Amino acid sequence: MIYQDSKTLLTVRKLHATVNGIEILKGMDLTIKSGEVHAIMGPNGSGKSTFSKVLAGHPSYEVSGGEVEFEGRNLLDLKPEERARAGVFLGFQYPIEIPGVANSQFLRLAYNTVQTERGKDELDPLEFDDFVREKMKLLEMNPDFLDRSVNEGFSGGEKKRNEILQMALLEPRLAILDETDSGLDIDALRIVAGGVNQLANKDNAIVLVTHYQRLLNYIVPDYVHVMESGRIVKTGGKELALELEARGYDWVGAEVKANARVNA
Amino acid sequence: MSTTLQNLVNQPYQHGFVSDIESDVAPKGLSEDTIRLISAKKNEPEWLLELRLKAYQQWLKMEEPQWPNVHYPKIDFQAISYYSAPKPKKTLASMDEVDPELLRTFEKLGVPMNERAKLAGVAVDVIFDSVSVATTYKAKLAEVGIIFCSISEAVRDHPDLVRKYLGSVVPVGDNYYAALNSAVFTDGSFCFIPKGVKCPMDLSTYFRINTENSGQFERTLIIAEEGASVSYLEGCTAPKFDTNQLHAAVVELVALDNADIKYSTVQNWYAGDENGLGGIYNFVTKRGLCKGVNSRISWTQVETGSAITWKYPSCVLRGDNSVGEFYSVALTNHYQQADTGTKMIHLGKNTRSTIVSKGISAGHSNNSYRGLVRIAPTAAGARNYSQCDSMLIGEQCGANTFPYIQVNNPSAKVEHEASTSKIGEDQLFYFAQRGIGAEEAVSMIINGFCKDVFQQLPMEFAVEATKLLGLKLEGSVG
Numbered sequence: 198m199i200y201q202d203s204k205t206l207l208t209v210r211k212l213h214a215t216v217n218g219i220e221i222l223k224g225m226d227l228t229i230k231s232g233e234v235h236a237i238m239g240p241n242g243s244g245k246s247t248f249s250k251v252l253a254g255h256p257s258y259e260v261s262g263g264e265v266e267f268e269g270r271n272l273l274d275l276k277p278e279e280r281a282r283a284g285v286f287l288g289f290q291y292p293i294e295i296p297g298v299a300n301s302q303f304l305r306l307a308y309n310t311v312q313t314e315r316g317k318d319e320l321d322p323l324e325f326d327d328f329v330r331e332k333m334k335l336l337e338m339n340p341d342f343l344d345r346s347v348n349e350g351f352s353g354g355e356k357k358r359n360e361i362l363q364m365a366l367l368e369p370r371l372a373i374l375d376e377t378d379s380g381l382d383i384d385a386l387r388i389v390a391g392g393v394n395q396l397a398n399k400d401n402a403i404v405l406v407t408h409y410q411r412l413l414n415y416i417v418p419d420y421v422h423v424m425e426s427g428r429i430v431k432t433g434g435k436e437l438a439l440e441l442e443a444r445g446y447d448w449v450g451a452e453v454k455a456n457a458r459v460n461a
Numbered sequence: 462m463s464t465t466l467q468n469l470v471n472q473p474y475q476h477g478f479v480s481d482i483e484s485d486v487a488p489k490g491l492s493e494d495t496i497r498l499i500s501a502k503k504n505e506p507e508w509l510l511e512l513r514l515k516a517y518q519q520w521l522k523m524e525e526p527q528w529p530n531v532h533y534p535k536i537d538f539q540a541i542s543y544y545s546a547p548k549p550k551k552t553l554a555s556m557d558e559v560d561p562e563l564l565r566t567f568e569k570l571g572v573p574m575n576e577r578a579k580l581a582g583v584a585v586d587v588i589f590d591s592v593s594v595a596t597t598y599k600a601k602l603a604e605v606g607i608i609f610c611s612i613s614e615a616v617r618d619h620p621d622l623v624r625k626y627l628g629s630v631v632p633v634g635d636n637y638y639a640a641l642n643s644a645v646f647t648d649g650s651f652c653f654i655p656k657g658v659k660c661p662m663d664l665s666t667y668f669r670i671n672t673e674n675s676g677q678f679e680r681t682l683i684i685a686e687e688g689a690s691v692s693y694l695e696g697c698t699a700p701k702f703d704t705n706q707l708h709a710a711v712v713e714l715v716a717l718d719n720a721d722i723k724y725s726t727v728q729n730w731y732a733g734d735e736n737g738l739g740g741i742y743n744f745v746t747k748r749g750l751c752k753g754v755n756s757r758i759s760w761t762q763v764e765t766g767s768a769i770t771w772k773y774p775s776c777v778l779r780g781d782n783s784v785g786e787f788y789s790v791a792l793t794n795h796y797q798q799a800d801t802g803t804k805m806i807h808l809g810k811n812t813r814s815t816i817v818s819k820g821i822s823a824g825h826s827n828n829s830y831r832g833l834v835r836i837a838p839t840a841a842g843a844r845n846y847s848q849c850d851s852m853l854i855g856e857q858c859g860a861n862t863f864p865y866i867q868v869n870n871p872s873a874k875v876e877h878e879a880s881t882s883k884i885g886e887d888q889l890f891y892f893a894q895r896g897i898g899a900e901e902a903v904s905m906i907i908n909g910f911c912k913d914v915f916q917q918l919p920m921e922f923a924v925e926a927t928k929l930l931g932l933k934l935e936g937s938v939g
Contacts, residue, residue, distance in 0.1 A: 289894075303895075313895065
C-alpha cells in the first residue's frame with residue numbers, strides 16, 4: 198500500500214551485474230518505499246532472478262557498476278549475512294536442501310541471529326518451539342516440518358511455505374520473493390499469499406518477482422515493473438499485470454523501441 | 462573453493478606446545494638390547510620380557526603393510542627413541558606429588574587430573590610420552606572391585622590377570638605394528654571390571670606425546686567379566702614438530718558373558734601443518750573380543766588429528782547373540798591421510814553388528830573407509846548393517862570406500878549403504894541469506910552429518926567433539 202509519509206527503503210541506481218563474465222543487469226533503476234508492494238515481471242532471461250540474487254549478495258554475481266542504497270547504507274558493501282541481518286530477505290525460487298540439519302534448529306539459529314542484531318533477546322529451544330508453532334499456523338503447516346531436515350524431501354509447495362515461514366520469523370524490512378508462486382497449486386498459492394499479506398505492513402516492503410499475473414490476484418501490487426534485457430522498461434499500476442497477461446510481453450518491447458526512436 | 466570455506470577448515474592446532482619437563486629418554490634405535498632395557502627399567506617379570514622378544518623376532522620377519530591407501534616415506538625405526546619418561550619416576554602417593562609442570566600441561570589441555578576439579582566424575586589415567594603419570598579415583602573404584610591403573614602397575618600387582626589376557630585378542634605377531642608394539646610398549650591403561658559390576662563412572666585415558674623423536678607405543682587392556690559393564694574414553698594430543706612421530710598402540714578388549722564395553726576415542730594428535738609438514742603417524746590396532754554370550758562391544762571414534770591414520774577398531778563376535786558396533790567420524794584437512802574403518806568378524810550364532818562411518822575431507826586430504834564384514838560358516842542368523850557416508854569440502858580432496866564383505870552362511874543378512882555429499886556454495890548462501898555466517902553454517906552441516914555418531918558419545922565428549930570439529934574446519938569454507 199502507498200502511504201503519504203513513508204520513507205525510502207531501497208534505491209537502485211544504474212545497477213550492472215555479471216555472472217561468469219556475461220552482463221545480465223544493464224542499468225537497473227528502482228526505488229522502493231516502506232509499505233509498498235512491487236511486482237517485477239518480464240520474460241525468461243530478462244534478469245529478474247539475477248536482480249534478486251544480486252540484492253541478496255549471491256557470490257556468483259559480480260556487480261560491475263551502479264549503486265544500491267538500503268535505509269541509507271551502501272548495501273553492496275555488506276556481506277550476504279550482514280544484508281540479511283539488516284533486514285533484506287530473499288524467498289528462494291529453489292530453496293536449498295540441507296540434509297542432517299533439523300529445520301527447527303536452522304530456523305532458531307536464523308531467528309536468534311537476527312534478534313541479536315536487533316538488540317533483542319534470543320529464544321531458548323522451548324520458547325522458540327511455542328513461537329514457531331504459532332507462526333506455522335499462519336501457513337497451515339504441519340509441526341512435523343520442524344523435525345525434518347531443512348527442505349529435504351519437501352514438495353515444491355512445502356518448500357515455498359517454509360520460505361514464507363522464515364519471512365514470518367525474521368520480519369524483514371524488504372522481502373524479495375523470487376517466483377514464490379511457481380510450483381504451487383491453487384490452494385497452496387492461496388495459503389502462501391495469505392501469509393504474505395498478513396506480514397505486509399507500513400514499515401516493510403515486498404518485491405514479488407513473477408512470470409504470471411496469477412499471484413497478483415492474491416497479493417495486490419502497488420507497482421508493476423516490466424524487465425527486459427537487464428533493466429526496467431515499463432512501470433505501471435496493478436492493471437499493467439492484467440494487460441501483460443492478456444497481451445504477452447512482446448508489445449512492451451516494441452513500445453520501448455518505438456519510444457527510443459521518437460526520442461532519438 | 463571459496464575463501465570462506467578455505468578459511469573455515471584452516472584452524473591453528475591448539476595443543477601444539479611443548480612442556481619443559483626433564484625426561485629420561487632412551488637412546489635411539491631398536492634391538493634386543495633396547496627391549497631388555499625397557500623391560501629392566503620397568504622391573505618386569507621374565508614372562509613379559511619373553512613375550513616382547515618373541516614379538517620382536519616376529520616383527521623382524523614381517524613387512525610393513527603396503528595395502529592402505531596412504532603414502533609416506535619409509536620409517537627409519539632406528540631413528541626413534543623407544544622410551545621417554547618424565548623425571549623423576551617414582552611412585553606417587555597422591556596427585557599433590559605430581560610435577561606441577563605436568564599438572565599445568567594437562568590443565569592447559571583441559572584434562573581433569575584433580576579429583577576435586579569441576580569436570581570430576583571421570584576417572585583418568587594420564588600417559589605422558591611412555592609412562593603413566595597419574596590415575597585418579599583409583600581408591601574409589603577399588604571399593605567395588607574395579608582395577609584401574611597403568612599397565613605397568615597391573616603387571617606388578619595383578620600379573621596373573623595380565624598374563625591371562627595380554628595378547629589374547631591381538632596376538633604378538635598379528636600385524637607389523639602390533640608386533641612392534643608388543644615388543645616395545647612402555648605403558649598404557651589396564652582396566653578390570655569384575656563379575657556383575659557396572660562401573661559407576663566413565664574411565665578415561667589421556668595420551669600426550671611430548672618428546673620429539675620418541676615414539677609412543679601404549680598398550681591398553683580392558684576386561685569386563687560376566688555381566689559387567691564399562692564406558693571408557695580416550696583422548697590424545699601432541700606438540701607441533703616438523704618431524705613425524707610414530708604412535709603405534711594396541712588396544713585389547715575382552716567381554717565375557719553378558720558384559721558390555723563401550724570404548725570412545727577423540728583423537729586429536731598433531732596433524733602436521735597446512736603443507737603437510739610434521740604430524741603423527743597413527744598406526745593403531747584396536748580389537749575387541751565378544752568372548753561370552755550376549756556380550757557387546759561398541760567402538761565410537763572421532764578422528765580429527767594425525768598426519769596419517771591407519772586404524773580399524775574391530776569386533777570378534779564369538780559368543781552367541783553378541784553385538785559389535787562401530788561409529789566413526791573421520792575428518793581430514795590439508796594433507797592429512799586417513800585409512801580407517803572396522804572389521805566385524807561374526808563367529809557365533811545370531812551375532813549382530815552395526816557400522817556407521819562418516820568421513821569428512823577438506824583441503825588436499827584423502828579419506829578412505831575400509832571395512833570388513835565376515836560371516837563365518839558357524840554364524841547362523843548373523844546380521845550386519847553398514848552405512849558409509851562421505852562429505853567433501855572443496856575440490857582438491859578425496860574420499861574412498863573399500864567395503865569387503867564375506868558371507869559364508871546362507872542365513873546371514875548383510876546390508877551396506879553408502880553416500881557422498883558436498884558442502885556447496887549454494888548451501889552456504891542459503892544460510893547467509895538467513896543471517897548465518899559460513900562458520901556457523903559449516904559447523905551446523907557437519908554436526909548434522911555426524912549426528913548419528915555423536916549421539917553415541919558420552920555427553921562431555923560429544924560437546925568436546927562438536928567443538929573440535931568446528932575448530933578443525935574453521936577457515937575451510939568459502
